[in-house]
Amino acid sequence: MNGTSSSHRPLPSVISPVRISSRPADLAAIGPLLTEAQAAVGDVPALLDLAKTAAATAPKPCEGRTAFLWEILASVTAVDVAAGRVLEPHLDAAAILGQAAALPAMDGRDYPDFDGIHFDGAWGVFAAEAPGLRLEAKATDGCFLLHGAKPWCSLAAQLDHAVLTAHVEGGGRAAFAVDLHADGVSFADPAWTSRGLREIRSGTVHFDAVPAVPLGGPGWYYQRPGFAWGGMGVAACWLGGTVAVARNFTASLQRAADAGREPDQIALAHVGEIDRTLAALTGYLAQTAARIDAGELCDGGAWREALRVRGSVATAAERIQTLVSQNLGPAPLAFDEAYGKRMADLALYIRQHHAMRDDAQLGSLTLGSDSQW
Structure with a gap:
C-alpha cells in the first residue's frame, strides 16, 4: 500500500489543510504533520507514531482551540482517511484521560488511579457492543478486573493501551483504562475482509482477569x-x-x-x-x-x-x-x-x-x- 502505481498522478508538493475558521498562518503549522501523514500512508506503525507526535501539541476540546483540533483531524484525513482513523481515537483517548483526571474524589478515593499506566504509547477507544459478547468489570480486592470480550477493537494488537467501556455490578457501563500488553489479554483474528480501511483491522479482544483503572463512575463516559x-x-x-x-x-x-x-x-x-x-x-x-x-x-x-x-x-x-x-x-x-x-x-x-x-x-x-x- 506504500507503492505508487503508474496511474497515480503526483500529489502537490504542498498539501493544503482543511480550514474551518483558523487564520492561514495558524493552519500553516499543520503542514509538517500532513507531509508526515502522506509519507506514512498504508504503514500502520508509522501512522501510530504520527498520532503520538500530534498528541503532544494538539489542543483538547473546550480549551479555546476546538476548531484547530478539528482542522488537524480533518486535514490529516484529507491526506488519507485511514490516517485520520488512526489519529482520532488517540487524541480522543488523551482528552478522556484528561477529563477523568479532573474528576473530584468519589467513594472515598480519587479517580482515576493512574499508577502503572504509561502515556507514551498508542491508545485506542473501544466502546462498541455486539450481540453475544459482553465485557464485565468486577471489583476485587480494591481494584477492577476485566472479564469477557469486547468487539470492534480497531488495531488492538498494535496498540499499547485503550480506554474501553465495561458492564459493572449494579447495572450500567463505566469507562476504564487498560494495558493491552497485560497478562490475560488476547486478540481474536478479526477476519477483516473489508475493501475500505483495509489496514485498520477491527476485531474482538478477550480479557481474562485483566487489571483496569476506572475512569469515573457508572455512566460517566x-x-x-x-x-x-x-x-x-x-x-x-x-x-x-x-x-x-x-x-x-x-x-x-x-x-x-x-x-x-x-x-x-x-x-x-x-x-x-x-x-x-x-x-x-x-x-x-x-x-x-x-x-x-x-x-x-x-x-x-x-x-x-x-x-x-x-x-x-x-x-x-x-x-x-x-x-x-x-x-x-x-x-x-x-x-x-x-x-x-x-x-x-x-x-x-x-x-x-x-x-x-x-x-x-x-x-x-x-x-x-x-x-x-
Missing part, C-alpha cells in the same frame, strides 16, 4: 459533554475525507479543461452544489467549535448538537461521493488506487453514523425541548 465533543471530532474526520474527494473532482475537471475538454453544465452544477455544501458545513463547525470553547455545550445539549453535526456531515459526505462518482465514472475507481482507496475508506468510516436511527434520536430530543428554529 456517556454523560460527560466530552462524549459529544469526541463524536463531533469524528465528524471532522468525515469532513476531511469529503473535502479530499471534492478536491480530487475539481482537479480532474481542471486537468480536462487544460486539455481542451471544458466541463459541461451538469459538472459545473455539481461543483456549485459541492461548494455551497462544504461552505455551509465548515461554517457550522466553526460556530459549534466556538460554542464549545465558550462553555455553551457543556451540558445535556451537547449530544443533541453532536447528532446535528454528525448527521449533517455524513449526509453531505454521501451526497458528494455520489456526485463525484457519477461525474468521473468507473475509470478512477478501476485504475486510480488513491482515489479508489479514499472512496472505499470514507464509505466505511461514515457508517459509524447510524443514519435514520440517529435522526430518530435527534427527533426525540427535539420534541422534548425548545427548538432553535
Whole structure:
C-alpha cells in the first residue's frame, strides 16, 4: 500500500489543510504533520507514531482551540482517511484521560488511579457492543478486573493501551483504562475482509482477569459533554475525507479543461452544489467549535448538537461521493488506487453514523425541548 502505481498522478508538493475558521498562518503549522501523514500512508506503525507526535501539541476540546483540533483531524484525513482513523481515537483517548483526571474524589478515593499506566504509547477507544459478547468489570480486592470480550477493537494488537467501556455490578457501563500488553489479554483474528480501511483491522479482544483503572463512575463516559465533543471530532474526520474527494473532482475537471475538454453544465452544477455544501458545513463547525470553547455545550445539549453535526456531515459526505462518482465514472475507481482507496475508506468510516436511527434520536430530543428554529 506504500507503492505508487503508474496511474497515480503526483500529489502537490504542498498539501493544503482543511480550514474551518483558523487564520492561514495558524493552519500553516499543520503542514509538517500532513507531509508526515502522506509519507506514512498504508504503514500502520508509522501512522501510530504520527498520532503520538500530534498528541503532544494538539489542543483538547473546550480549551479555546476546538476548531484547530478539528482542522488537524480533518486535514490529516484529507491526506488519507485511514490516517485520520488512526489519529482520532488517540487524541480522543488523551482528552478522556484528561477529563477523568479532573474528576473530584468519589467513594472515598480519587479517580482515576493512574499508577502503572504509561502515556507514551498508542491508545485506542473501544466502546462498541455486539450481540453475544459482553465485557464485565468486577471489583476485587480494591481494584477492577476485566472479564469477557469486547468487539470492534480497531488495531488492538498494535496498540499499547485503550480506554474501553465495561458492564459493572449494579447495572450500567463505566469507562476504564487498560494495558493491552497485560497478562490475560488476547486478540481474536478479526477476519477483516473489508475493501475500505483495509489496514485498520477491527476485531474482538478477550480479557481474562485483566487489571483496569476506572475512569469515573457508572455512566460517566456517556454523560460527560466530552462524549459529544469526541463524536463531533469524528465528524471532522468525515469532513476531511469529503473535502479530499471534492478536491480530487475539481482537479480532474481542471486537468480536462487544460486539455481542451471544458466541463459541461451538469459538472459545473455539481461543483456549485459541492461548494455551497462544504461552505455551509465548515461554517457550522466553526460556530459549534466556538460554542464549545465558550462553555455553551457543556451540558445535556451537547449530544443533541453532536447528532446535528454528525448527521449533517455524513449526509453531505454521501451526497458528494455520489456526485463525484457519477461525474468521473468507473475509470478512477478501476485504475486510480488513491482515489479508489479514499472512496472505499470514507464509505466505511461514515457508517459509524447510524443514519435514520440517529435522526430518530435527534427527533426525540427535539420534541422534548425548545427548538432553535
